[in-house]
Amino acid sequence: MARGILKQLDMSISIKPPPIRDWDDVASNVATQYESLLNRPT
Numbered sequence: 001m002a003r004g005i006l007k008q009l010d011m012s013i014s015i016k017p018p019p020i021r022d023w024d025d026v027a028s029n030v031a032t033q034y035e036s037l038l039n040r041p042t
Helices: 002-013 023-038
Strands: none
16 A cells, blocks of 8 residues: 555656746736636625
8 A cells, every 4th residue: 555655656746847937827817816716706
């Protein structure tokens, strides 16, 4: 069981990080997420 857990951990570490985006894309994404939170019913 321990070997299986360690194997899964090793596999998840080898996942590549997301590509670096430019600041305009990041800002647009943040604004979109913020607006969706404002429009969410409480």
